[in-house]
Amino acid sequence: MLELIIKRIENQRQIVLVENGKIVEYYEEGEEDDKNEGNIYIGVVKDIVKGMQAAFVDIGINKNSLIHLKDILEKKDEKKQKIDLNQEIETLIQPNERLLVQIKKDSNEKKGARISTHINLPGKYIVLMPNTDIITVSQKIEDKKEQARLIQLVSENISSGNGAVIRTSAEGKKEEIIEDIKRMEQKWKHILEDSKNLNKETPRCLYKSEDIVGKMLIDLADKGIDKVFVNDSVDYNEISKMKNENKEYKNLQISVKTEESIFDIYDLEQQIHKISNRKIWLKCGGFITIDKTEALTAIDVNTGKYTGNKTMEDTVFKVNKEATIEIAKQLRLRDIGGIIIIDYIDMQKEEDKKEIEELLREELKKDRSKTQIEGFTKLDLMEMTRKHICSHKN
Numbered sequence: 169m170l171e172l173i174i175k176r177i178e179n180q181r182q183i184v185l186v187e188n189g190k191i192v193e194y195y196e197e198g199e200e201d202d203k204n205e206g207n208i209y210i211g212v213v214k215d216i217v218k219g220m221q222a223a224f225v226d227i228g229i230n231k232n233s234l235i236h237l238k239d240i241l242e243k244k245d246e247k248k249q250k251i252d253l254n255q256e257i258e259t260l261i262q263p264n265e266r267l268l269v270q271i272k273k274d275s276n277e278k279k280g281a282r283i284s285t286h287i288n289l290p291g292k293y294i295v296l297m298p299n300t301d302i303i304t305v306s307q308k309i310e311d312k313k314e315q316a317r318l319i320q321l322v323s324e325n326i327s328s329g330n331g332a333v334i335r336t337s338a339e340g341k342k343e344e345i346i347e348d349i350k351r352m353e354q355k356w357k358h359i360l361e362d363s364k365n366l367n368k369e370t371p372r373c374l375y376k377s378e379d380i381v382g383k384m385l386i387d388l389a390d391k392g393i394d395k396v397f398v399n400d401s402v403d404y405n406e407i408s409k410m411k412n413e414n415k416e417y418k419n420l421q422i423s424v425k426t427e428e429s430i431f432d433i434y435d436l437e438q439q440i441h442k443i444s445n446r447k448i449w450l451k452c453g454g455f456i457t458i459d460k461t462e463a464l465t466a467i468d469v470n471t472g473k474y475t476g477n478k479t480m481e482d483t484v485f486k487v488n489k490e491a492t493i494e495i496a497k498q499l500r501l502r503d504i505g506g507i508i509i510i511d512y513i514d515m516q517k518e519e520d521k522k523e524i525e526e527l528l529r530e531e532l533k534k535d536r537s538k539t540q541i542e543g544f545t546k547l548d549l550m551e552m553t554r555k556h557i558c559s560h561k562n
Contacts, residue, residue, distance in 0.1 A: 206377025228371035231280035239284035454487035496531030505556035
């Protein structure tokens with residue numbers, strides 16, 4: 169059973185997704201947080217940086233944003249076509265030129281936002297990609313026949329010049345996908361119309377992406393979310409409006425609890441307190457440690473108190489197996505993004521390494537975020553990446 173619990177105190181919100189009484193996702197946000205990832209703007213090119221093959225663009229926020237050559241060139245399927253990065257950026261854009269862009273990564277204290285002309289508009293069943301003919305399917309849909317059916321369905325119903333990523337929630341759907349395509353294309357049409365009616369010299373936001381609660385409700389519509397608990401009338405009214413506008417939520421229960429008691433459900437305060445712990449103990453007696461740096465997140469696996477009853481190989485494999493399940497859980501729970509390096513206890517058998525890698529892939533299917541496993545390196549380190557669900561300031 170999935171339940172969403174939202175606790176608001178003044179301008180701060182704690183957002184908790186609970187499955188069978190256990191927290192599986194946790195986020196904090198405040199009104200002062202500068203979260204613009206996914207927003208679409210009309211920007212004005214300010215400076216060309218030839219040495220970086222990039223440009224600074226004013227989109228109307230506190231810092232000029234950065235766009236690279238690759239994010240200006242026509243979007244292509246890199247598995248099928250090679251992108252020519254030898255072009256000079258000044259042949260494509262000039263200072264004072266207007267650009268329709270989307271924020272791909274929020275700004276922080278050191279850097280401005282990273283932007284792209286490659287627009288993604290997420291719907292319930294597809295992510296619309298205007299100005300490209302690429303149609304792909306979520307890797308979490310593994311059935312080849314279903315992949316082919318979905319690609320054919322979207323290809324037959326999407327307008328020429330638009331592409332799409334077919335989301336996991338589309339599996340087994342038909343009419344709902346067609347409706348979603350129409351809805352997202354209409355949204356894109358309005359954005360284009362607005363962009364043409366603006367003052368040429370004034371940057372402006374044309375589209376604001378859903379906040380974290382809105383994104384969660386969209387993503388979880390097909391997962392059978394049962395209840396939402398809130399302690400504030402603003403959140404109650406927003407979620408009620410979303411429920412009334414979407415037939416997927418017709419059975420969703422929305423309850424209001426007092427500020428003091430809302431986190432008493434499932435003793436959430438104690439669970440939240442443990443989320444920031446560096447060391448996480450495993451049931452077998454081993455443990456993992458999680459250390460974040462600016463460049464990556466390093467996760468180390470240790471045998472700890474566990475000595476096992478059989479061979480050393482069996483002991484190591486058992487700890488690594490339990491650690492894998494816990495690592496996938498912690499990545500989702502802490503919303504860890506970027507490059508992730510896992511230092512497993514050394515395994516001698518190649519079949520053990522393959523089994524651990526497959527287990528990690530299987531456990532990560534529970535994660536709403538996009539993940540990519542690169543496998544074990546020559547140094548026997550597991551490399552992977554994960555995209556943040558909610559943008560963070562570093």
